[in-house]
Amino acid sequence: MKVLIVDDEPLARSSIRILVEQDRELTVAGECSGVDAERLVRELRPDILFLDIQMPEVDGFEVLERIGMNAVPAVVFVTAHDRYALRAFDVAALDYLVKPFDDRRFFAALSRAKEQACRSVSVSTFTSRFIVRARDRVHFLRAADIDWIEAADYYVSIHAGGRTYLLRKSMASLETELDPATFVRAHRSAIVNLDRVKEMQPAFRGESVLVLDDGTRVRLSRNRRGELERRMGRAK
């Protein structure tokens, strides 16, 4: 298995490298700072990524935003004293190491990462989680928790469980990350989670309105109606 170490401090990288190299099943494919992480992940295709959070210019969360949460089978976050990051990891039940860490904790995290990397041989091409950052907070938003998504200028707003999250992405690129079995375009600037659609009501000029579980009404354009009904598997 290949390991990539991303940290801006050479000393911190060497610390992880020394520990990883003790495991014969692993090889350190490379190490870099946040700025080069995206390129190296694409080039080296690592199985396990050690990712520092506080890095200059491109921090750990941004690295993940760029490569997508599913680009690497297993990610171990490494951080020093960052309340917001730690809370986000805890909420999303993600594995992390707090610097400085002892060998026991490191190898415990490493063995969990190896297991996870083994399990996900068939990597799903769809993102299971999105990183959403507010001013002083980080959320790892589960794709399954998304109710619907609407375009908002250069952003998309994601509606999930009564809350709205802004994500700096285009509708087109977001659509490719979502599983088409669950997420369908309702019109040019809306994507809905089919699991949330409660009913479909007719509207003017052949258009319809989708009513979601929480009562939200989303317009369904005429030319997308057939596609949606096909996917919902109940063409009438």
Added chain:
Amino acid sequence: MRERRTPWIPIAATWSGFALLLASQTWLSMITHGHSPMRLFGYQLAVWSFWALMTPAIIRLTARVPVYPIVRHNWLVHCGVMLAIIPVHIAIWVALTIAIRPYDAMTETRLSPYFPGTIIARFPFEIVLYVAVVATAQMFELWSRASTLEKALGDARLHALEAQIRPHFLFNALNAASSLVRARRNAEAIDVIASLSDLLRYSLDHSGDQRVPLEKEVEMLERYLAIQRIRFSDRLEVSTEIDEASRRAAIPTLLLQPLAENAIRHGIEPKAAPGRVSVQARKRANTLEIEIFNTGALAPAARGIGLSNTEARLRQIYGEAAEFTLRESGGGVVARIVIPWSDAS
């Protein structure tokens, strides 16, 4: 006013003990009379339960109207309360004495010619009791206030330390030390640990507004920068330029370290490219000038806790005589301090 729970158990125990003491004293001194000890005790208990009930009220009054430090008005209030309580208690005492007749035939009655005298003789005793209750309440009050104050002071000191040496730096230094040990670079690891210990000792020993020679302060600053150099390696270049005359200047402790921390936080940490931090100090006429430079641009929100702390401390120590500025200059940011010259003795 702080809300505290009434210490009913100690109050009840104290007054029961007092009742027991008086009852046994009467019984022993008149043992030949053969009074019933149980009746004597019950009688005393009934008499002193009034005081037990009044005690919490007196404690609360003392907390609100303290007798120490001495204020005339407060003492008058207590005198008034005392003079209101005592006759009430004496009336209760008389009533209970007549009702219970604890001394059997010896008990004085309304008809006895000595009765008014006994009532008057009772007064000084009751006054002593009131004074004792107030004094005890006041003592506990002062004691608890002192410990609260002490805690607040300790918190303030700790907070000051936190503002000067941020936890972020501590964890990073510890992480650097552990990484060095892992890489078997033991000599460097020891350097980091020793430098960190020196820094901690320095900041713990010099709380408040003590002054030290600039030489000492710069030595600690160099320890701090040495740890940061190990963390950032090639990304951080450090230089210090302290003119010989300025070394004996007196400056407040831990004045420079927060500024250096700020320089690293805004100039080095957020940049992937290498940067520089330099410290200069010189004597100029009757002032000491210190400049801390870092590469980078001035962020609009660059004034963190460190800087506002620095400004506040300088104003507190030197008033209008000190000068503190933060500006862009020579491809970076310069924090400049000018303080009146004084020799460290």
